[in-house]
Amino acid sequence: MNNKGFSLKDLTKKRLFMPIACLVVVLLINLIKTPDFFNISINNGVLYGYIIDVINRGSELAILAIGMTLVASSSGGTDISVGAIAAVAAAVITNILSGGTDSVSEFHAPLAVAILAGLLVAVLCGMWNGFLVASLKIQPMVATLILYTAGRGIAQLITRGQITYIRVDAYKVIGSQFGHNPVPAPIYVAIFMIVVAALFLKYTAFGLYVQTVGINAKAARLVGLNPVKIQFLCYMICGLMAGIAGVIYSSRIYSCDANNIGLNVEMDAILAVALGGNSLAGGKFSLPGSLIGAYTIQALTTSLYAMGVSSDQLPVYKAIVVVIIVSLQSPELYKLIKHHKKTGAEKKNLIKEAVQS
Amino acid sequence: MKRKALAIFMCTAMAAGIMTGCGSSSSAPSEAPAASEAPAASEAASTEAAASEAASTEAAGSEAASTEAAAESESAADEVAKNDGDVLNIGFAQVGAESDWRTACTDSVKSAFSAENGYNLIFNDAQQKQENQIKAIRDFISQDVDYIILDPVTETGWDQPLQEAADAGIPVIVVDRMVDVSDSSLYTAWIGSDFELEGKKACAYLKAYLEAKGYTDAVNIVDIQGTIGASAQIGRTAAFDAAAEENGWNVVSQQTGEFTQAKGQEVMESILKQSDDVNVVYCENDNEAFGARDAIEAAGKKVGTDIANGDILIMSFDATNAGLTDTLDGSILVNTECNPLYGPVLTQYVQKLKAGETLDHDSYIAESQFSADDTVTSVNVDGTDYPVTLLTQDVLDARAY
Incomplete structure (x- = not known):
């Protein structure tokens, strides 16, 4: 008995316990409200079901969360320009493929060249953010605000304010499926990025460096690390991730809608990091936590759709759930409750003593 | 030193990025003629052979104003009214260029009020800001234009600028979005989508x-x-x-x-x-x-x-x-x-005003309906028949946007 209680306590103390618990709760509510939420079938050669939707549509967010986790950890700030960078990358790609016209039914340039160019531009955007934050020591929020506001303008300039359509089947692949493979392609892309990131963090000291810089940049410098370089790299990676997300966003709708691609997704990405139990003030981070956070947010969105909540009311419900989840993870809340209990108990004792005497 | 080099590299990279952005945007003007050619093409098509389309737009224009125009000057609703005599100065305050619909609207107005047709169009892009539009209207007044066309960014806040235009004796035609003013005689006419x-x-x-x-x-x-x-x-x-x-x-x-x-x-x-x-x-x-x-x-x-x-x-x-x-x-x-091609009907409005006629105060622009299926050829709404245009590649090619 005693032993069991102990192990449960240990379990709840685990870093990933709360994020996983939150995800499970969100999914459980679904099981009650929408019983067929977990049904999976193969429909038209593709896996089909709500749960597939969650994993499929959560791909972009998971990819963005990787970059955002590194940025938050290394610089103690957030990159709010990821949505705009995704739009810029998509604009560059569609514009190269379309050769400057609004709608094409064949590529004007090789697909690989266009995607590489788009990712390169995304990396450049990330480097710009990194330069402002790491070298010029501008606050991350302010530094990335520049591209947050200007990014969509740049994307509009590239697309001349039009929605550019690429009506070529090869362009739809990344957003739909590889050949006759039943698993949606975005899932593969997300898994690939997650595996690469995990291996990179596991087999190099980069993750450790990032945390060291995030905890104390001065101390990191004293032990021989270059904080500027590491922060710069983190922002660069974040830019690349935004670019990859942009490719998926754009491929899903085989066009570039510069106004709407990745709109408000930066907030979801930051939330994913926070829901994963990571501190936005920098320092220690957990990549699995962020990923669980990302899929939790997507599960929430999908389940609200499944319950027929209109997408314009979605943020309200999302906000309520997020407030609950984040406060459940806040140690301060527990301290407050403990304190309240303690004072309550003390009062009771005082009253008891008074009565007894 | 290394950091400096990096900084320089980053700046040039960003500059290059912006340059490419501008580079592709500068291709827009070169495209504009192509776009303005398109309405001409659609005109030709409608007058030449695509009788069905011409008929459809004529009939669909059963809104009082356009049928009147059709009856009087035997011109279809989508025909540009040319200006004879002195060149007319027209001020056009447009919302911006936020969608391809808006761009099509701008192109239509620009090509209809062309120099060949006897107009001098002063175009102002407000970039979605009302203060820019109010400033544009004041500029138009100080330039003493003959007519002002306004596609308002927002509905409210127009009493003062429209009063100024009325005081200067310049008729204002409001298109697309409505204006919400205390006295609706402040503007001469409104035309938009229903x-x-x-x-x-x-x-x-x-x-x-x-x-x-x-x-x-x-x-x-x-x-x-x-x-x-x-x-x-x-x-x-x-x-x-x-x-x-x-x-x-x-x-x-x-x-x-x-x-x-x-x-x-x-x-x-x-x-x-x-x-x-x-x-x-x-x-x-x-x-x-x-x-x-x-x-x-x-x-x-x-x-x-x-x-x-x-x-x-x-x-x-x-x-x-x-x-x-x-x-x-x-x-x-x-x-x-949802018809963005306001150019032709606006030229008709201007010509009517020039001839001293009065316009319907509020009217709707003629809009058609397209289907590639020929099962239904016309629909009846509230007692009025509206033809459905049978969509073919030719009809699609002839459209301006």
Whole structure:
């Protein structure tokens, strides 16, 4: 008995316990409200079901969360320009493929060249953010605000304010499926990025460096690390991730809608990091936590759709759930409750003593 | 030193990025002539052979003003009225260039009020800011233009600038969006889209189509709404609600797709999982229709025109070039136009004002309806017949946007 209680306590103390618990709760509510939420079938050669939707549509967010986790950890700030960078990358790609016209039914340039160019531009955007934050020591929020506001303008300039359509089947692949493979392609892309990131963090000291810089940049410098370089790299990676997300966003709708691609997704990405139990003030981070956070947010969105909540009311419900989840993870809340209990108990004792005497 | 080099590199990289942005944007002017050629082409087509289209626009223009124009000067609603005599100075305050619809509108006005037609158009792009527009109107007044055309950014706040124009004796024609002023005589006329009529026409089409096909089973219809609160959404949804109730259509779901393809797809994806028997989708713009179609196809269902055999019908609005492309291949059954081509009708307005005639104070621009299916050739809304244009590649090629 005693032993069991102990192990449960240990379990709840685990870093990933709360994020996983939150995800499970969100999914459980679904099981009650929408019983067929977990049904999976193969429909038209593709896996089909709500749960597939969650994993499929959560791909972009998971990819963005990787970059955002590194940025938050290394610089103690957030990159709010990821949505705009995704739009810029998509604009560059569609514009190269379309050769400057609004709608094409064949590529004007090789697909690989266009995607590489788009990712390169995304990396450049990330480097710009990194330069402002790491070298010029501008606050991350302010530094990335520049591209947050200007990014969509740049994307509009590239697309001349039009929605550019690429009506070529090869362009739809990344957003739909590889050949006759039943698993949606975005899932593969997300898994690939997650595996690469995990291996990179596991087999190099980069993750450790990032945390060291995030905890104390001065101390990191004293032990021989270059904080500027590491922060710069983190922002660069974040830019690349935004670019990859942009490719998926754009491929899903085989066009570039510069106004709407990745709109408000930066907030979801930051939330994913926070829901994963990571501190936005920098320092220690957990990549699995962020990923669980990302899929939790997507599960929430999908389940609200499944319950027929209109997408314009979605943020309200999302906000309520997020407030609950984040406060459940806040140690301060527990301290407050403990304190309240303690004072309550003390009062009771005082009253008891008074009565007894 | 190293950091400096890095800084320089970054700056040049960013500059290069911006330059490429500008580089491609500078291709826009070179494209503009091509776009302005298109209306001319459509004119030629309509006067030459595509009698059906000309007839349709003429008949669809049963709104008092345009039929009057047609009767008086035997010109179709889409014909540019040329100006004889002294060059007329026209000031045009446009909202901005936020969508291809808006760009088509601007191009139409610019090409109609061209120098060859005897006009001098002073164009102002307000970049979605009302203060820019108010400034533009004051500029027009100080330049003493003959007429002002205003496509307002917002409805309110126009009393003062319009009063100034009235004091200067310059007639103001308001297009597209309304202005909300205390005294409606401050502007000479308003012309815009009738979104509710668009919705009614689409619903009337569906009703007529189902009747013609002899389809009497349940109609399970989904409404993917536009951005809630937008005037296009309000009008189109109101028409949908009324028609669904009147015809006993079973409304499966009504959710907003915010006028975007991605949201339309996501919403449709979710709706299809809730109910298996959806057979009509009413999308309130083309982008949502693309998303809905992709979601339907991903779910292993077929989009088409044969409802009796399990096809899902898609109805759409706006009739953009991309939307009509999909209408042509039958994946969108019917596409109801939201006409951006204000140029020709505005030239007629200006010529009438010049001739001392009075205009209808508020009127609607003629809008057509397109389908590649010839089952229904005209729809009846509130006692008026509106023809449905049979969409062919020629009709699509002849359109300006």
